[in-house]
Amino acid sequence: MVHKSADEKLLSDLRSFLGDRARDGDFELGLYSKDGxxxxxxxxxxxxxxxxxxxxxxxxxxxxHDRPFLARGSGTGLAGGAVPVGDPVVIATAKMNKILDVDIDNRIAWVEPGVLNLDLSRELSPLGFHFAPDPSSQQVCSIGGNVANNSGGPHCLAYGVTSAHVAAVEVVLPDGRVTLLGDLTPESPGYDLRGLFIGSEGTMGIATKVAVRLTPNPPEVRTLLLDFADVRDGAAAVSSIIAAGLIPAALEMMDQRAIEIVEAFVNAGYPTEADAVLLVELDGLPGGVEHGVEVVRAVAEHHQVGSVRVAADDAERALLWKGRKNAFGAVARIKPDYYLHDTVVPRGKLVEVLEKVYQIADAYDLIAVNVFHAGDGNLHPILAYDADEKGVLERVQAAGRAIVTASIEAGGVLSGEHGIGLEKRDYMGMLFSAHDMATQDLVREALDPDGFANPLKVLPSGSRCSDSFGQHVPDGAWV
Amino acid sequence: MSPVGEVDQRVLEFANVVGASDPVTVVGGRTQWAVGGTPEPGTREVRAPIGIWSHEPEEMTVRCGAGTTLGELTEQLARHGQMVPFDMAPEATVGGVLSVGHSGLRRLRYGHIRDLVLQIRHIDHSGQIVSSGGPTVKNVSGYDLCRLMVGSLGKFGCIAEVTLRCLPIPAVTRWFTGFLDPFEIFNQMYRPSAILWDGNQVWVCIEGVVSDVAAQASLFDFEEVTGPPSLPTAGRLTVEPKELRGHAQKPGERWIAEVGVGVIHTDCVAPHRTISDVNLSLMKDLEDRLDPNNRLNPGRQVLVR
Incomplete structure (x- = not known):
């Protein structure tokens, strides 16, 4: 990789207070050149x-020194939100990883942005609480990244996404002022800048402290694995479970190929002959959970379920989840590289869009694997490929666009939990009018009038008046 | 107009009604009309479109005109066993409740009403339609202008259409009362829907299946009541939940607090809360950008200066 020699004056300014924590070595620059x-x-x-x-x-x-900057957590986002374009300074929050205060009476924890999602919930667990958003990458993703992307995870079906679980954020604004957005009261005065900031993908400033809400651990948890000989029955069961008035804590689906590779990877006893499995989690008080299990059983039987396996204990439950949460890594068993997508469609359109995903993958000679949050219609098609194959990336990119188009045509949206970033920036026009985007840009400009914070992200360049740092995704940004 | 998701004819008509020039305010059910002050004299009053345009029980979403009353919404959704837990007066409108942005009585369990909003179409200062959010239950496509609209008292635009997330109506909803420590109840019960306290008496709302509600209620020495007490309406204070413990009664004041939430309903006028200078400058800047000619709800103030 060839990189420009760093602006010496800026580097020496940064070193004057950061010392060797301001770096420009090839190894580090390479490491921070990519995300998920x-x-x-x-x-x-x-x-x-x-x-x-x-x-x-x-x-x-x-x-x-007229340099843009970009905050970065763990870099697990899939849309390129943390990919540095326009030669920015990367501000990595990895060393800001302290849990500052746990305030049980307010059911709040103050944390630094580099705290890892799962570390926080592990720390809170003995106190009887957890942080509800649980992205599949929760072992490595950071709270700051969750705030930037308004992340979800399997359990947001019942508990809601990050925005519902963050009371306040301390932010360094793009002009260097420090402020607190939101507070610990139920209705902070003025407009909801906190709500605007969450999910703004680092384009409105950098979160430096986050007040997260603590959710009480449920007294009872039941995890069920249902298998179906036809993926259509599995998807229909998803809609029926919701229509029956149940909101499971999680409702996840895996297709046949996913089951196969996950089972080979974790040996959780997933039925490899099934066309699809549903992982259903119910939590709460014992009566409600018991009732939920009965409803799920009845619905599943109505939709020709093969078998219903109820995890007997925490160990079995953990094993079933291990399969789900490690599915992406397991893809390496079939191809060395993968491209993971993130779109949302109405639950009732899951089957239709899934079939299109398979057709698209076939048309571009790629392998599609599907592991996703079925309960909220959040598809995560994985396109597995080998980057050494000539021309494969163009096919992956074209297939990705086709999948987004199919999702939008089915009444869906561009992204469920990974944001727009760079990758989906130019797709925004599929969902929003020019005037919608111009309005979004007006709002962004109020926070960052000079376009210093994470430039070139979220909004296509045509809708922006303030792209001071270049106009297009640089050639060769795809690797 | 949005390239996808045909904009409803009623929204287009409303955009024409709102127009692009004179001062305008949207009237809902007038149940919280005085919040933020009343619009300047001479401000033209308009009404947002009404009606439930689609309710898809298996998607748990409902799309309606912003002028739809909560009464109508509640009734329609209940036919399919669903609800949107706004918990306001039935004559209040969806758009009005969101513009004011106060959460409902069962916030302890269901969260802030802003988290139930999926998509908003509003008419901006120039009479143009702006869509934000998306119709699905999960979405991070673009900046979250929906959250900015909630609690903005119509200063950023006239809400025309709203898509909301629905929830199943619990098997049972029961209210209990007793003379107990509300903080102990908050710490011991698993996700009650509301804990109200007047400094002396406690009212608790418990929802769920029959056996769970009975078991939770049996944890304390409660007596069942038909519903919550009437709430004082003159003032609405918001404090950190733990500060409620020390909330002192002024002589002659009647108040009821939402324990675990931090809202205090009082019959005294609540003092204005200050906004930091930095946030105030950002918020004013947003106002100037989104309503450069100050024609949206002039006179009404979110920012007390």
């Missing part, structure tokens, strides 16, 4: 601040 997408950027300098004041100083230094 297949895009690649070109960071100029990587900074590893330890507190709000350092983040503020970095932002001010960047402004002084």
């Amino acid at each position: 997408s297949v895009l690649k950027g070109d960071p100029m300098i990587v900074c590893l601040p330890i507190d709000t004041e350092e983040v503020q100083q970095i932002v001010l230094a960047c402004r002084k």
